[in-house]
Amino acid sequence: MRLKEEFRKETVINRSRFIACVAPAFSEEEARTYIEKIRKEFPDASHVCTAYVTGENDMIQRSSDNHEPAGTAGVPMLEAIRKSGLSSTCACVVRYFGGIKLGAGGLIRAYSGSVTDALAEAKKLDKVPVDVWQITYPYDLSGKLEGWLRRNTENAEFDYSEQVTCLFETREDGIADTIRDLTRGAAEAELVEHTFREVEVQ
Secondary structure: OEEOOOEEEEEEEOOEEEEEEEEEOOOHHHHHHHHHHHHHHOOOOOEEEEEEEEOHHHOEEEEEOOOOOOOOOHHHHHHHHHHHOOOOEEEEEEEEOOOOOOHHHHHHHHHHHHHHHHHHHOOEEEEEEEEEEEEEEOHHHHHHHHHHHHHHOEEEEEEEOOOEEEEEEEOOOOHHHHHHHHOOOOOOEEEEEEEEEEEEOO
């Protein structure tokens, strides 16, 4: 599972502003580019602490406390990403100091909590198995089949030549039997391939 797009969430803790910025990052270069973008966007921030998990099998994991006390920001943020179960993720927490010191425990809770909350609310994508099918049928079945295919399958693409050919995806079982029954045996669906598609997690 991964983030669909960048997401930001701001929290105020004892007058300090914490702006959690999270985004997908499919390589270390992408993660560093995103971090640089956030640092340029908030040049007057007290701190911009960072963490990311990326690369093949999420083998690359880095974090930075950015002058906060050692171990109070980057590592807790990295742990929040790990616990979320998300891959290819970069997190930056922008802090504007509000004049009240939070202490080591308070900083750890603030940084990890900011990332945890942002990742929980952000839109996510997950890979799900889908079957790709093809069906070819005469035009006199269009009235019965086309509307049904558009309503009950995904990514249906129609090609109109001597007959109608439709390529479609479904996650439902028994689609071949359903189409056979619907057309009283006049049209047969053929399985093209088993594959995966990313879908938004609700």
